[in-house]
Every structure is written in structure tokens, then in C-alpha cells.
Amino acid sequence: MADILTHLRELGVGYGILRTEVLKNNPKKFLEFCHENIKDCSHLKHENITRNKVKFSKEEYAVLLNAFKLGRHIHSLDIVNNEKPIITWQGKDTQSGTPFDLMVDSIPFSLKEDSFILHNMGLSRLLNILTDSSDYKRGLHIFKEYASEELTKWFKVARDEAIISLKNQSFEYYKLGNYMKMAYSGEALILDINGYREIIDNFSTCDYERYQKETTNKYREKVFSKFINNELQDNQEYLEAKVLCSEKAGENLTKLINEKINKHPSPETLYNLFRINDVPYYYAKNGNGINEVYSIPSKHDFTKNIEILSVRSSVPRSQLNILTTIKNKTTGKKLVIRNELRYSHGQLNGTPEAKMYIDDGSLEIAYKKIEA
Secondary structure, eight states, X not given: OOOHHHXXXXXXXXXXXXXXXXXXXXXXXXXXXXXXXXXXXTTOOGGGTOSOSSSOOHHHHHHHHHHHHHHHHHHHSTTOOSSSOOEEEOTTOTTSSSOOOEEETTEEEEEESSSSEEEOOOHHHHHHHHTTSSOOOTTOOHHHHHOHHHHHHHHHHHHHHHHXXXXXXXXXXXXXXXXXXXXXXXXXXXXXXXXXXXXXXXXXXXXXXXXXXXXXXXXXXXXIHHHHHHHTTTOHHHHHHHHHHHHHHHHHHHHHHHHHOOSSOOHHHHHHHHTOBSSOEEEEEEXXXXXXXXXXXXXXXXXXXXXXXXXXXXXXXXOEEEEEEEEEXXXXXXXXXXXXXXXXXXXXXXXXXXXXXXXEEOGGGTXXXXXX
């Protein structure tokens, strides 16, 4: 299920296409308008668009206003000819396999607020794109697979630093009415959320695999990872272990990629990389106050003159990035894509993602920018 800000971004664009006046900070009125004027969103309730029924938070309202401005920008372009088009929200169909968020009459739109993000993906998808294959399966863990010894050390440093810290006092914090606590007693690590506990016995000998098996995602994210974020982010030994793991994983991963890479990918691989579909659509985004709309060609019209120039790893501070440079041989335009391989739900919790961002260059390597 998409989050509140995603709902506001998508519905706010629809509102901006249909209306000229800026909506007041009134969640009730906004939801009523959406129910009456945007198809397939009637099931949404107040809690789907705001944490406060009386008014939007500062962050929520900022996203909504940016979405409204993007909707007005789309309205000003020679794309939608109908003055009051039929708008259908696609957000409920999360398994469709397409990037579409809104249908404006019969025209599909993919919407973003962050100007630079291209894909939410895992490592397996990145590897399948760069090696032009389907060999890699979902759930591939960058650090377990390509730096297992270094991951073991990374966890042990976090474990040992937790034991040292917790001998003096427990770690506690409150958030949204919930009470989280971590304590160390009698060789056991106690993870506590509102009085409900998970316990790791003989924690001083616990390794990464046992830690994963004996805890659930909720307790790792809400307690142990929060301890790391609050207490260890400036710990030199912890940072050195994390950097070492990131560097080793990057070295091994890029070695594999460069051995197997197809620098002239098949059309299907390029379709996945640039989110090309059977039908043309528009990609619209608002970031840093700038509205941009791009025309995305269909598979039939998409250029095949794209090659991969290089793939390398980079570890600024402690973050592992994979940087891929791509060139359009016809236009000479280049694009550097950055995949950030990192835990998205707390340090040392779950399987790291490989979110893809624009690092340098323009989407015009593959898309056409629509000017007013």
C-alpha cells in the first residue's frame, strides 16, 4: 500500500489538472473533491491522505502544493486537449507491472516528486539489466553474497558496541505513542516494544545469521537499528567496518558485472532500464521547484542506439554506490545512473535495496522533454 505522501502527490496532480485555484489546507474538502472528480479513489479514507483530519502537516501540504503546481504545468502543455478530462487514479492497482499513476482521458502518466529517482529495485534486477540476463533471482543480498566476511565483522562491531553501551544504561525512545527499549542483562539482549519482547540469549557470541533468525523485522528495525542510528553513526570502529564491507562488496560486484556485461544490451533490457512499455506515456516530476514533463516512447518507437560505457563502484563515506555510464550513440548524450545499495529499513535489517537515481546527465538520452 502506498504511503500518505504518494497518495497526495498523485491525487494532487489530478486536482491541479482539473482546478485553477490552490486548495486550502483542508483534508476533508480535498478528499471530497477527489471522491467526486477522480475515478477509482473512492475507497480512500482520511488516514490514507493525512495523519491529522483537521489539517495537513507542513510536509504533507508541501507535497500537495508541489503536486498541484505540476498538475497546472501539465495542463499548460499541449498534451491534454479536453478542458475537463476524465482522470483515473491507478494507485490501487499496485500489481499492474506498469509505472502509471494517473490516466488523464486515455493518456498515462507516471509521477515523481524527487527529480532524480528512476527505480525502486533490488540487486537482482540491477544485475539482470547490466548482464542482459534473467539469471539473478529476487532476494539477492549484496553484503552476504559479495562480502560475507566483512558483513560478519560489521555485525560483530555493532554487537560489541551495543554490549558496552548497554552495560551502563538501556537504550530507550518514544515515537508516535510507542515505547521502544533495548537492554543487556545476563548475557541476553532484550528488544522491547511496548512491553512485548524478543530476546537473544548468549548475545556476546551471536553472529549475523543467528541475529536474523532469532529476531523479526519489526524488532530489528524499531529497536536495534534505531540504536545503531542514534548511538553508532559517529563511532569510528563501526564506520570503518561498514566502509570495509561496502568497499569489498563493490569490488566483487563490479568485477562480476564487468566480466558478464553486455555493453550493447538487447531491446528488452533497455525497456526495463528506461521503463519503456507497449504504449507511450508521460513521465512528470517536480523537484527543487522545477516542473518537468517527458514523453516516453513505446517499445516500437524506442531507439536501440544506446550502449553502456562503464560500470564502477563508489563508497562516499560508507554508502555503496554502483555508477553506470550510458551513451546514446546517435545524439552523443550521456547519462550516469547511480544505484544505492543500502538497507532501507534500518541498518543490518533485511535485504538491502538498489534504488536507482540519476547521478549526472539528462533523461533526454532516451526521453523527449516537453516544453511549454
